[in-house]
Amino acid sequence: MRIADRLSCVRPSATFAVNAKAAELKAQGRKIVSLAIGEPDFPTPAHICKAAQHAIDEGFTRYTAVPGIPELRRAVGTYYKRCYGLEPPVESVLVSNGGKHSLFNYFQAMLNPGDEVLIPAPYWLSYPDMVMLAGGTPVFLPVGAQEGFRLTPQKLAGAITPKTRLCILNAPSNPTGVSYSQEELDALVACCVDKGVCVASDEIYDRIVFAPAKSVSAIRWWERCPERVAVFNGCAKSFSMTGWRVGYCVGHPKLIKAMDTIQSQSTSNICSIAQKAALAALEGSYDCVAEMAAAFQRRRDLALNILSSWQGVLCPKPEGAFYLFADMRCYFGKNGIADSADLCTHFLEKAGVALVPGAAFGDDACVRFSYAVADEVLEQALKDMEKVLPA
Numbered sequence: 577m578r579i580a581d582r583l584s585c586v587r588p589s590a591t592f593a594v595n596a597k598a599a600e601l602k603a604q605g606r607k608i609v610s611l612a613i614g615e616p617d618f619p620t621p622a623h624i625c626k627a628a629q630h631a632i633d634e635g636f637t638r639y640t641a642v643p644g645i646p647e648l649r650r651a652v653g654t655y656y657k658r659c660y661g662l663e664p665p666v667e668s669v670l671v672s673n674g675g676k677h678s679l680f681n682y683f684q685a686m687l688n689p690g691d692e693v694l695i696p697a698p699y700w701l702s703y704p705d706m707v708m709l710a711g712g713t714p715v716f717l718p719v720g721a722q723e724g725f726r727l728t729p730q731k732l733a734g735a736i737t738p739k740t741r742l743c744i745l746n747a748p749s750n751p752t753g754v755s756y757s758q759e760e761l762d763a764l765v766a767c768c769v770d771k772g773v774c775v776a777s778d779e780i781y782d783r784i785v786f787a788p789a790k791s792v793s794a795i796r797w798w799e800r801c802p803e804r805v806a807v808f809n810g811c812a813k814s815f816s817m818t819g820w821r822v823g824y825c826v827g828h829p830k831l832i833k834a835m836d837t838i839q840s841q842s843t844s845n846i847c848s849i850a851q852k853a854a855l856a857a858l859e860g861s862y863d864c865v866a867e868m869a870a871a872f873q874r875r876r877d878l879a880l881n882i883l884s885s886w887q888g889v890l891c892p893k894p895e896g897a898f899y900l901f902a903d904m905r906c907y908f909g910k911n912g913i914a915d916s917a918d919l920c921t922h923f924l925e926k927a928g929v930a931l932v933p934g935a936a937f938g939d940d941a942c943v944r945f946s947y948a949v950a951d952e953v954l955e956q957a958l959k960d961m962e963k964v965l966p967a
Contacts, residue, residue, distance in 0.1 A: 585708040589701070589936075594920065598930040609949070609957040610930040614750065616816040616898070617948045618871075620853075621864040624815060627856030631849045640845040643836045644671030644824070648851050651858040652824050655809075659782075660795050667829045668802070670836055671854075673846045675780045675810035675823035676702060681835040682776060682806060682825060683710035691741035696727045697938035698901060700750045700778070704938075712741065716938055721890045721903035725752040726760070729767040742774035747792055748781040751937045751944040752901040753876070753894025755785065758792045765797045765805065775805045780823075781897040783814035783865050786873040789895035795826065802828040813897070814865050815857040821846060822854040872898045875947040875954055882958045883945075886965060898948045901934065905941040910966035916940050919966075926964040929957045 598608045631637075643649065649669040657663035672678040679702075687693070689711040695703050697716040704714040717735050719727050732743065745764055748755040756764070761777075768775045777794035785791045797805040810823030825835065845851075876893075879900055883891050888906030904919060913919050916933035920943060923929045934942030947954050 582709055586705045594924070594930050594932055597921070597924060601924065601928070606928055608924070608928050608930060609953060609960075611945045611947070611949065611954070611957055612930045612932045613946050613948055614899075615818040615948060616813065616868060616872075617950065618816045618868050620816050620820070621857070621860075623860050624817065624853045624857045628849050628853040631852035636848050636852060638848060640848050640851065642840045642845050643832065644669070644845065645848075645851050645855075648855045648858075649824075651855050652809075652826065655858045656793070656795050656826070659791065660793050662795055662799055664795070664798070664826045668798075668826055668832055669824060670827070670832045670839070671822065671824045671846060671851065672835075672839060673823070673843055674812060674821040675778070675808055676706075677821075677839075677843070678808050678810070678823040678825040678835075679703075679776065679778065680706050680709075681838045682808070682827070682831075683707055683712065684838050685831060685834040686710075686774065687712040687741060690739065692737060692739040694732065694735055694740060694743040694773075695938075696745070698725065698749070698751055698934065698942065699744070699938050700746060701936045703744055713739075715740070718939070720939065721892055721901070721942065724892045725749065725754040725901065726756070727764060729763045732764055732767050733771070736768075736771050736773055740771075740773050742776055743768050744776045744778065745794070746778040748785060748894070748896030750781065750897055751899050751932070751934070751942075752892065753897040753899045754892055754901075755789055755895040756792060758790070761792045761794060762797070765794050769797065769801050769804050773804075777805065777807045779807060779809045781813050782809060783862070784869050784872055784898065785896040786869070786876065786894075798826055803830075806831060811854050811857050814868075816868065817853065817857065820850040820853055822850050872947065875949075875951055876900070878951060879945060879947050879954055879958060882955070882962070886962065898946055900945040900947065901937070901939075901942050902945065903939075903941050904943050907966040913966055916943055919943060922966065923961050923964065927957075927960040929961050 649666045687710040806827035811817040891902035932944040
């Protein structure tokens with residue numbers, strides 16, 4: 577059977593590979609703890625679930641407009657007004673099946689074959705594949721742990737060529753948890769805009785930020801240069817709604833119309849019930865979000881305190897999200913370990929702890945830890961790993 581050539585660029589999911597190995601060990605009777613999970617461990621807040629139940633009871637179960645019900649698109653604008661003091665109009669908002677879908681639509685709408693896309697590395701593992709599926713060419717900008725995983729305007733400017741179409745920025749970051757100050761983010765966006773390069777600002781973790789850091793956004797750059805800047809977000813991480821699949825994009829009305837056209841021929845509207853749940857999330861109290869963020873900050877400190885005692889390990893302190901991305905190359909060459917995949921296999925088999933190798937995120941020196949698990953589970957998993965550190 578002949579499969580389309582475009583799929584040859586898509587890599588197998590490293591997360592799925594870890595999960596498969598963990599499932600195999602569980603089937604053998606092993607107790608396995610996963611620190612590979614990229615979703616909050618908290619239940620979706622009750623008021624959001626009640627809104628979904630009410631939608632079902634009211635029979636709100638039919639097709640809706642492709643870009644989302646008007647009240648939800650307005651609520652996205654209200655969210656930015658509430659959090660950043662600026663309210664995008666309905667025609668500048670598209671609601672999609674999660675943040676990934678919003679980005680996929682964007683790349684399909686923006687890229688022609690050969691267009692270069694700048695991607696700071698480490699990066700969320702889906703960026704390169706989505707770019708290539710749209711015909712674009714990923715260009716990676718390595719920024720390691722020694723640099724705090726922070727891209728500078730100077731490094732960014734040096735990578736821009738006549739073929740550069742756009743740059744992806746992600747703050748707080750998956751996999752590093754590192755963010756930027758508003759001034760730092762502004763400088764990166766300004767560098768792109770000044771050189772005619774578009775910016776996709778992925779802000780899916782913008783409410784999971786730890787003091788003294790503050791939430792940042794490129795939304796004011798969208799207001800200033802809507803033809804250059806698009807902002808992406810969703811309900812998955814901040815509101816613990818990963819399975820509901822609600823993401824959104826704020827962009828130029830012409831871009832939103834193009835993405836609407838793509839979405840209309842792929843998924844049409846997202847689930848009507850999920851839209852009502854998202855409406856309750858965006859319009860309701862954010863106290864539940866603050867409580868979850870406080871728990872993640874406590875877990876970050878717990879995990880970082882343990883990791884910092886491991887000689888040779890370098891892990892910049894995250895400002896948000898729920899990941900640690902530790903440079904653990906100090907263990908390469910020990911116990912037959914050659915790379916991050918070998919190291920993750922070692923911890924899975926010896927300690928019963930599942931992690932994701934940094935190679936999946938563009939930095940093979942590192943390993944990603946998720947602390948989206950209960951405090952006691954996290955502490956015990958790290959202590960179990962400590963007992964089997966390669967020597």
